[in-house]
Amino acid sequence: MIGKPISRVDGPEKVTGQAKYAAEFNVPDLTYGVVVSSTITKGTITRIDTTKALALEGVLEVFTHKNRPKTAWFDMSYKDQDSPPGSPFRPLHDDQVKYNGQPIALVVADTFEVARYAATLIEVDYDAEPCETDLLxxxxxxxxxxxxxxxxxxxxxxxxxxxxxxxxxxxxxxxxxxxxxxxxHHNPMEMFATTVEYGRNGKLTIYDKTQGATNSQLYVTQAFNLSFDQVRVVSPYVGGGFGSGLRPQYQLFLAVMAARALKRSVRVSLTRQQMWSFGxxxxxxxxxxxxxxxxxxxxxxxxxxxxxxxxxxxxxxxxxxxxxxxxxxxxxxxxxxxxxxxxxxxxxxxxxxxxxxxxxxxxxxxxxxxxxxxxxxxxxxxxxxxxxxxxxxxxxxxxxxxxxxxxxxxxxxxxxxxxxxxxxxxxxxxxxxxxxxxxxxxxQVPARAEAVLTVNGKLRVSSATADIGTGTYTIMTQIAAELLGMPLENVIFRLGDTDMPLAPIQGGSWTAATVGSAVKVTCEALAKKLFKLARKMPGSPLAGADFDDVFFASSHIRLRRDPSLSVSLQAIVDQNGGRAISETGTSLPNVLKQxxxxxxxxxxxxxxxxxxxxxxxxxxxxxxxxxxxxxxxxxxxxxxxxxxxxxxxxxxxxxxxxxxxxxxxxxxxxxxxxxxxxxxxxxxxxxxxxxxxxxxxxxxxxxxxxxxxxxxxxxxxxxxxxxxxxxxxxxxxxxxxxxxx
Amino acid sequence: MLTETLPVANAPDALPATQPIELTINGQKRQFRLAPWTTLLDALREYANLTGTKKGCDHGQCGACTVLIDGKRVNSCLTLAVMHEDHAITTIEGLADSATGQFHPLQQAFIDHDAFQCGYCTPGQICSAVGMLNEGKVENKADQIRELMSGNLCRCGAYPHIVDAIQEVMKKER
Missing domain, CATH: 3.30.365.10 (Aldehyde oxidase/xanthine dehydrogenase, molybdopterin binding domain)
Structure with missing residues (x-):
């Protein structure tokens, strides 16, 4: 399987419109946030008047630096896995404008149409200062x-x-x-968007456009002082990244802030123009x-x-x-x-x-x-x-x-x-x-993965990595299928969910090496576990064999000296009381070798x-x-x-x-x-x-x-x-x- | 002192009421209550839950929102939903054979030729290709296809494979 020109396993979902991107999770009772951007580059907001917007039927709230909820105090809490040295930008933090297009207000309404219109009704006065933007x-x-x-x-x-x-x-x-x-500017075809589903007891399920679900989760937990079990970030499909999703962008912060303040589900999508307002x-x-x-x-x-x-x-x-x-x-x-x-x-x-x-x-x-x-x-x-x-x-x-x-x-x-x-x-x-x-x-950097032989004898492998169009779904499926000798259609690889084992942001061309190695060590560990179970089965043809004496092919463990002597993977699950068999693994770069x-x-x-x-x-x-x-x-x-x-x-x-x-x-x-x-x-x-x-x-x-x-x-x-x-x-x-x- | 002024002169104090409309999408009649200025794109994505049609710019510059209206390819972000009560709207979700579930030949060819990476522009590319073939102007020539498919941006750069996929379908249909 490894090395073969397999068609993308996520192809059918992508050509039928079933693949869901961050702004496409239509959760119940969703509200819509639209961002107002600064029109000056440097200076102070002296007045921001939200009265007209708030008077509009359907507008729920307008967030600005004046009424925003409190968030973390220290810079450290706003750092992410790709932060350079310095003090990260905080949306709606104060009245200071640091760059043109800076988010200065978020209008939330019960429809997108009303929110977008209301955003045009915000009046802003600035005390503008001269700016310097020309490197030359x-x-x-x-x-x-x-x-x-x-x-x-x-x-x-x-x-x-x-x-x-x-x-x-x-x-x-x-x-x-x-x-x-x-x-x-990166300009992936999908614009940055976050859909925050506000769940019971304030638990947040966040559908975010990101090249690292775990990075977004870390950022949200720190900036809003939440525990990891209150924040799940899900990002199964990403409409292009090219690096733009390596850091959590401000629509994530704003959507989470609004959802928590309103206790409602909120979606914030940036406009194409706003794709020029970060990085x-x-x-x-x-x-x-x-x-x-x-x-x-x-x-x-x-x-x-x-x-x-x-x-x-x-x-x-x-x-x-x-x-x-x-x-x-x-x-x-x-x-x-x-x-x-x-x-x-x-x-x-x-x-x-x-x-x-x-x-x-x-x-x-x-x-x-x-x-x-x-x-x-x-x-x-x-x-x-x-x-x-x-x-x-x-x-x-x-x-x-x-x-x-x-x-x-x-x-x-x-x-x-x-x-x-x-x-x-x-x-x-x-x-x-x-x-x-x-x-x-x-x-190559460290990563984790999980491999599960399911009750119906299929292989489910997962890691909280991303597929920004790179083919992660496909190559990880190939690696897993090869190692456990299973046909591709019986192997499913899942990613982009912080409930899955930890993986780093998808950048630096390191995912194939990093997550691929994690999938490899995890599937190898599962293979050994399955072999041990198979050897212990009553009348097992593998009894007495060592792991080196067998190989995995066509969903069976087979003896090298006589491949007709085998145990099917399904039989191992059945023998295990019909329970799935799983293994979790971590791969670390071999620094001594490298x-x-x-x-x-x-x-x-x-x-x-x-x-x-x-x-x-x-x-x-x-x-x-x-x-x-x-x-x-x-x-x-x-x-x-x-x-x-x-x-x-x-x-x-x-x-x-x-x-x-x-x-x-x-x-x-x-x-x-x-x-x-x-x-x-x-x-x-x-x-x-x-x-x-x-x-x-x-x-x-x-x-x-x-x-x-x-x-x-x-x-x-x-x-x-x-x-x-x-x-x-x-x-x-x-x-x-x-x-x- | 700079003041952000309203882009709309004499902005109304109250917005026009939403109104009932009926759209025929992928062969099904569906009823909605929409603000009259709702684009067809937003109607599909936010009200009909047909998120296969993508928003890439909202300005008719990228083609990601391409759907077929009475068989013609249209940027759904540049037209309002209320304008299409009497039209047959086909989205990416409606291209496969509804009875058998069989993919449209272009959908299969896009998979076979790896004519996408992130997949975000893909529904628009496929609808645009269907519309282009319906127009009947294109012979099976790569330079012609490239020109007539240039309203659909693909940032992943899958263009050569998109052209391959379309050419294969044209060859088979001849």
Whole structure:
């Protein structure tokens, strides 16, 4: 079962509309909350008048900072599993406005129609202060970030080594450039929503849009001083996350606050415009200087990044370390700095930091290769890194990046490329071919799972993880089915419920490794338990056998030496007095095994663009991504993830950007008509290769996640292809038509 | 000093009363009491408990709310429920064969080609594809399908597989 291209087990629910997302649990006597957002960026609310709204028939209450119920006092109580260092934002806390679009009131009514109308009747006066939101204006004020727990998974840069300035000055070939990308917003198709069901004795069942039900539960219990048994969070389906659900968002807080105050069930859904009112990929400015010796070996690497954060938290990303992982240059200086601005804290967005830093370094490498007169692919072979100097020169647990380069180049036809810019044409349009490297962490963290052989001989496995479209339901079903030798249709995997065993937030491409390992150890433990019971059955053909003498197949435990001698799993349940048999397990990363290795997934992207110089338009006509990500549990769903990442790469390179009017600190294109993401017509021929990679160090399954690595190489590959087509180095993203005209 | 003013001039003190309406959804006549400004999308999701139709923007920009009205694809967020008393409304819940439970060919093809990930845009994509085929303008060409399916956003980026799924169904039906 593992490794087979099984169709998504949650497919039937999704294509029939039966899959239920957070705003779709229509519990009895539901009320509706609509959020009022601030229209200034910084200042004080001097008056907020709710009289007209409250006078409307059907309006139950309007919550503001003036009448909100008391919640926890200390900052610590508002921290979640993905909190950066600092003081988390508290909705409706006081009269201070810290960013544009900040929630300042919640109107609750007995229908959505009335609540939405009433929200327009709230009158607000502000004492506005000047705001600063433009990173480019404040680069000289950049400072070192405050470090915290978050840096365990997002390390800050290592200390410089060698003397990069001297090496740069003395080398025969060099380049320097500044790379800028603006803000981006996740914009999953499902808008953030929470439905709180107010139960008996005030017990809350919370249907939340989140990438971690346990994270939302923790947040609610702490902020509202509730015990875990009073708060159950359920999130079986999530309409996309891309990082936006890694932290509990304010609609959760507001919905819980209203439900408890009114003792009613409440749903709060954000609008698409309000999807710009929390968390974004931060605008980042990067300066790179590279130099090579005469035979194309890197002599100096300098990579500096300056990113924005909020005034209340130090959100950080790993931006420049990737350069050190990919290029083992003796003279390297990497640095990362922050500037606090009047905006909401940035938030992990698909391949956070990776897509930022790798875009810059992989464009710079392409530029240096051209200056050295070496094919960009050959240049990468020449400078191929066998160890990770950012992690004390550790070797990689596995790294089949060479195979990615070779197989990707072959599938794409790279050898047919003529290197000179503007040398390839198709009719009126210029053709460009570019390539770049991708890299992402291969992490694993602790998780728990439960496996139950039910009374009717079926296997039910669960863990409080998430499936944001990643295929968690499917791959966990496959792992469980394989280990207990059962057909897929007799195995059900459930997730997204805090009544289930603990799992971490779904992020960092770690779920397959993390929850997969938990399912593995749990199913193995259940298998042993079942074997012991089977051996003790009267007249058991397995009596006297050891666990190593048997295997699990077609819902039976069978003897290896004679598979016809077997005990059916159903018979074991029957023998157990018709009671289900269960096992709970915990998987922990094998730190002793992992600690001596740097662990990453790798990829190479090859891209063809068509550029029409009359209009400045760029179309990615075809692209190949070759990916080395350990064992691929399901090539069908994994391919979809890589393709999705490639589409994100096209988007990041050519289309998406949240544009702010810095005079007001307000987004100008906060809707899906003006915030451009690819539509069907923008996406042509995308191909994926999974190269073989065996890794018994990363985790017991040998799997590396594929949710992010497919994105990382694409923006640079596209920018490099645009250079090859036009001869223009466009350093800033997105490459829209104004940059090419 | 900035003041938030009302977006609606001369806002009424009292709202118009709800009114009874009858809609024909997936072949069934159903009665509701709705505020007249209730969108068809909200009527389906909040009053008819048919949550298969998705809200992705509420502004006609994403296509997640696509349903079929008399066989034509329509963004249900851009039309009011009261305007459709005399129409046949088909949602994702009504696409499978009601007698046999057999999936619509496009539903099966979407599963077979893994034409979705999170699944949130999927009902809209499938209804839109049904509507596109009803329009009869498209030959089985990928570039044409891409163009005519570009009113439905998919943030997961399943587009290549969506096109594959539609092409397979068109091939079989020919």
């Amino acid at each position: 204006k404040h680069l000289h004020e950049a400072r070192d970030p405050e470090s915290g727990v978050a840096n365990v998974f997002k390390p800050l840069p290592p200390k410089p080594r060698g003397n990069s300035a001297a090496a740069y000055a003395n080398a025969p070939v060099s380049m320097s450039a500044r790379y800028i990308h603006g803000m981006q 974004h990929r931060p605008a980042t400015v990067q300066n790179i200087r590279l130099a090579a010796d005469s035979d194309g070996k890197l002599a100096a690497v300098e990579h500096e990044a300056i990113a924005e954060t909020s005034q209340f938290e130090d959100y950080t990303e790993t931006v420049v370390n990737w350069t050190g992982k990919l290029y083992d240059c003796p003279n390297s200086t990497l640095s990362y700095k922050l500037k606090s601005l009047d905006m909401y804290s940035p938030l992990d967005m698909r391949a956070p930091g990776g897509v930022t830093g790798v875009h810059a370094i992989e464009c710079a490498i392409d530029e240096l290769a051209y200056k050295a007169g070496i094919d960009p692919l050959d240049f990468r072979f020449k400078n191929y890194s066998e160890k990770d100097w950012t992690e004390k020169d550790k070797p990689y647990s596995s790294k089949e990046l060479r195979a990615c380069f070779t197989q990707g180049a072959e599938r794409f036809g790279w050898s047919n490329r003529t290197p000179e810019p503007r040398s390839m044409r198709r009719g009126h349009t210029l053709i460009g071919w570019g390539m770049a490297t991708g890299i992402w962490d291969a992490s 600690k001596d290795y740097s662990r990453s997934a790798h990829a190479a992207a090859f891209v063809e663009v068509e550029v029409d110089e009359d209009f400045g338009t760029v179309v990615v006509t075809r692209a190949v991504s070759a990916v080395a990500a350990g064992r691929i549990l399901n090539p069908k769903t994994a391919r979809s993830q890589i393709i999705g990442g490639m589409v994100w790469g096209i988007s990041s390179a050519l289309q998406e950007e949240s544009i702010m009017d810095h005079r007001y600190g307000r987004y100008m294109n906060h809707n899906l008509a003006e915030y451009h993401i690819p539509v069907c017509a923008d996406v042509r021929d995308l191909d994926v290769i999974f190269v073989e990679e065996v890794d018994d160090i990363v985790n017991p399954l040998g799997v590396k996640g594929v949710g992010e690595v497919g994105l990382v190489a694409m923006p640079a590959a596209i920018a490099n292809a645009v250079f090859h087509a036009t001869g223009k180095r466009i350093h800033d993203l997105p490459i829209q038509l104004d940059k090419l005209l």
